[in-house]
Every structure is written in structure tokens, then in C-alpha cells.
Amino acid sequence: MLSKFRFLQFSATLFSSASSRQIATFSAKFRPQMEMGSATNNNGKLVFRQLFEKDSSTYTYLLADASHPDKPALLVDPVDKTVDRDLSLVKELGLKLMYAINTHVHADHVTGTGLLKSKAPGVKSIISKASKAKADLFVEPGDRICFGDLFLEVRATPGHTLGCVTYVTEDGPDQPQPRMAFTGDALLIRGCGRTDFQGGSSEQLYNVCSKQIFTLPKDTLVYPAHDYKGFSVSTVGEEMMYNPRLTKDEETFKNIMANLNLSYPKMIDIAVPANMVCGLQDVESKAS
């Protein structure tokens, strides 16, 4: 009982250690039994779904530890319009949604975080401290987000926005192999996030892609927040070889980014203020 009590105390807290801070859901130590047979990847633990929101071409990712009796789950980059779909899926798979996580303050759609919090009480929102947005929990580089036995490591990947982070599954025998990087709008498949607003910097983006993403093992799966060309997944090795922007030298990259001539996202004036408060305003009207 004492152990269980300590485990509950440990649940959903943020704590510091010498090298990294950790956001934990459930400890594996007190697991009564292993559950098999769920839809999982090769290590038998991870439930993984890639979900799409077509108006903003946004990918939302559902991850959960199927081997834990509570099946703790998280959503990366949920969209307000597809919250009901996502919650239905969570329910159908028998998962317990713990966290709604954003890679950054999106400019083209409203995050689903606020609606998720109102429709699934207990869900905690997470965003980087550097984003300066509101959330329940703030992450910094080196932090780990734990769900069951599985972890996401936080890597700072600013350049598209000041507060962009990439969430990477950890290395280790019990972690999914190959590793997975949820790159938000930093690295897109055969592209990258634009750098012309929200504190964007092409120089910074070039450097973080090379130091924080291209240093991952080449077989690391790249899962971006958007795709406009019909791709769903890439690898670090593939992007190092074929990304038409990031394979260039830094000056050429900066020149490409300065001449993208993209129009501003249609929803920018609504999305950015809403996402700075994690989509919380308007929650009541949408939830009813």
C-alpha cells in the first residue's frame, strides 16, 4: 500500500533532477500484470495513431503505453475541430488521456487543448516555457514526458517560432524502435516551417535542424505537424539526403527561406491569440 501511495503521489507531477526534469503519469513498478494484444508497434507497448485535420493539413498524434493497465495516453498537436474524433478514438482503444501537448503556438489553426481539457477533465496541457503561452505544465529542453513506461524527450527546435520544440521517443530497450521525432513545424517532410513571423529565424532553424534533429539516428521516424504534399512519415536519414532546403548550405537555405513568398495563414489573427492561451477562450461555446 505504501508503495502504491507513493506511486500515486508521483503521478502527474513535475520534478527536477540534476540533469533533467520529468513529467510522470504512472510508474511501471507497481504494474499488476502485462496486457498483450493491443494495436502496438514492434516493442508491444506503444499504441500509435497518426490523425489528420484536412482544413489546416495538420497531423495530430496519439501515443499510449498499452502495456500499462491504465493505458496512459497523450495527444501531440490536437486541433479544435477534431477533438471529438480524437476523444472517441481514445475511448474506443480503452486509453486514459493524460496530456494534450503542443509543439508550438500554431498560427494556422486553433489547438484542441482547451476543448480537450473541458471535455476530458483531468487532461493537462503542455507547451514549452519558451513559447510564453499558457498551459498547465511547461517543458524545457532535456525534460521528459512520461506515459507509463514510455518517454518523450524535449528538444528545443526554434526557428519557425521562438518556442518550437520537438518531442522524441527515448533510446532504450523498452522504448519504441526505431525512435520517433514529432517535429512540429520545424522539420516538415521535404520542407521546413516558414520563418517569417512569431520570432522566426532561418539561421536558427538551420542550426537546430542540424544539431537537434539530424544528430538523431538516421532511422528515426520523422512525424511533422503538417504535410501539404501527401506525405505522412519520413526518416532523419531521408531528410538529410533529400530535403530540398536543408541539404543546402546555410546561406542558400536563408535565401530560399527569404523568398518563399507564402501568404500569411488565413487564421493567423484568430489562431495565435487563441493558442497563446492554449485555445481556452471560446471553450464554453464549443463544448456545449
Ligand SMILES: N[C@@H](CCC(=O)N[C@@H](CSS)C(=O)NCC(=O)O)C(=O)O
Ligand atoms: N496556407 C495555409 C498556411 C500554410 C503555411 O504557411 N504553413 C506553415 C505552417 S502553419 S503556420 C509553414 O511553415 N509552411 C511552410 C511551407 O513551406 O509551406 C493557411 O492559410 O493556413
